[in-house]
Amino acid sequence: MVTTTMLDIETRGNTDVMDITQECRSAVEKSRLSAGTLTIFNPGSTGGISTLEYEPNLVKDLKESLEILAPTGKVYEHEKTWHDDNGSAHIRSAMMGPSFSVPFVNGELTLGTWQQIVFCDFDTRPRQRRLVLQVIGE
Amino acid sequence: MVTTTMLDIETRGNTDVMDITQECRSAVEKSRLSAGTLTIFNPGSTGGISTLEYEPNLVKDLKESLEILAPTGKVYEHEKTWHDDNGSAHIRSAMMGPSFSVPFVNGELTLGTWQQIVFCDFDTRPRQRRLVLQVIGE
């Protein structure tokens, strides 16, 4: 069985890291399925989904590491195409990935105690996002 | 229900970034399923799959960022094992990941408007690839 719900969130952009674990748990609960996989997907090319121990200092560390991979201050070729300044956001999204799957068992996500599901908005301005939460199972 | 199809593509290697969105849409259409998840998988350790706004300048940016993470000009330990020169390709593949899942609803992938599914061939020579497109749903 498949159930799909949408999660609307407002972000501040600029690698805003948001804990969406509770909303993911709710999606599984509402499906009333016992076992299966939850897939969270961002329909857009400037966001990423992964897990993180969600605490403010680690969020700072993640932002700093992403500056190594794709610095925000750099001038990207992408800006020649659209005259926007979010080249770094696209690269971060492609590398972290905008899709994430978590198994659930007995109606509960198999997350670790210190592990939260995070949506990272890498775009360089506030955004309204509609994430797809899809549950497949039985 | 599960349907699996293969997608044969020829690449130029050297971080050739190819838009495979249309082929992914076709795989969902042919399955005749309404809702579920498409998983795209590269059976090999030198390719990656993700999404990207597919435009030439951003492709250049992605290549440049990957040079930070795993430079092509560096001598890798891996070369001692097989005398090949594709150490960078293996690292890039492991980090971007050779597997990608996208939910579909009402028979349509939930991609954003400016979001394409891309296969990146990081190998250092042209390759023939057979990607696995698997649809699970109902």
Added chain:
Amino acid sequence: MVTTTMLDIETRGNTDVMDITQECRSAVEKSRLSAGTLTIFNPGSTGGISTLEYEPNLVKDLKESLEILAPTGKVYEHEKTWHDDNGSAHIRSAMMGPSFSVPFVNGELTLGTWQQIVFCDFDTRPRQRRLVLQVIGE
């Protein structure tokens, strides 16, 4: 149909890269399903799952590349929170991702010949891990 099994492993930490392909194959075999997707998930925020050509020199290369993205010697803000020293492990995990999906067909994983499924323990000490192996298919 969904079947979920647990895989207990002991790691040495410090980006210990472990080949878990055989255990993944067994999970698919035991499910007796013909086609579907295996999802491997690490319930924790300091491990990652991907594929790699599993040979010792490439493992060294991967470790070296991860030093660029998230150096082990750096002082992370995260240490102010818990006084532990595994900031690098959290960043590596978030970027590689603790979840990985592989399609199987005719009861066999669609892996390439030189492609192994690896669990990477990025934590800075030996750990006991219980990975989730979930098979969905028919």
